[in-house]
Amino acid sequence: MSTVFVWTGVTLAAYGVAAWWYRRSGHHLLCLPVLTGTALVWGALALAHVDYPVYAEATRALRWLTGPAIIALAVPLYRQAALLRRMAGPLLGALLAGCLVSVLGTLALAKALGTPLPFALSLAPKAATMPIAMQAAEGAGGLPAVAALAVVATGVLGTLFAAPVLRRLRIDDDITRSFTLGLVAHAIGTARALQTQPQSVAFAALAMGLNGVGTALVLALLVR
DSSP: OHHHHHHHHHHHHHHHHHHHHHHHTTSOGGGOHHHHHHHHHHHHHHHHTOOHHHHHHHTHHHHHTHHHHHHTTHHHHHHTHHHHHHTHHHHHHHHHHHHHHHHHHHHHHHHHTTOOHHHHHHHTTTTSOHHHHHHHHHHHTOOHHHHHHHHHHHHHHHHHHHHHHHHHTTOOOHHHHHHHHHHHHHHHHHHHHHHHOGGGHHHHHHHHHHHHHHHHHHHHHHHO
């Protein structure tokens, strides 16, 4: 029980410090809490010589909270329901294209590089949000821990590069930008959209949720 309190407290403290630093930096992308907070937790684990499985078991309650947090995104979706219905066709087309390119492109590249299949299956759901990606990878025969690292890396890199790429393409529509962030960078991109385009964050939440479901389905069908 003491381990649970210690590592839960360390995780919350790391997030608090990371969030404070993120605000002090002017919301600089390289100071995203998921990046700096993770580094702080890793540092604490290394100093304490604690293995990740021990930490994962101690912080199980925090991982459970990701479910209600994702479900809470239904609130902005409900508020934008009428607009979402009007744009259903283009949104679904973009979602299908993004999902297939992410999963199939990863597997094709992994095969071309001679990557072992379990590792490739772990990377394939990288654009899905963390709980879905880990379950999808495990169900397909991949490694959940590798999938988790791939999800974090994809979220950070997707958030970093989405804005410059969209500017280069001269796309300045808030809805398109929000949907793109949710599609390529899942929860991290959605959090960024909430800060930069709060009026259209529902589209980021929609992309994140549907892409997670679509990724799991595509991967399951491929494995079958």
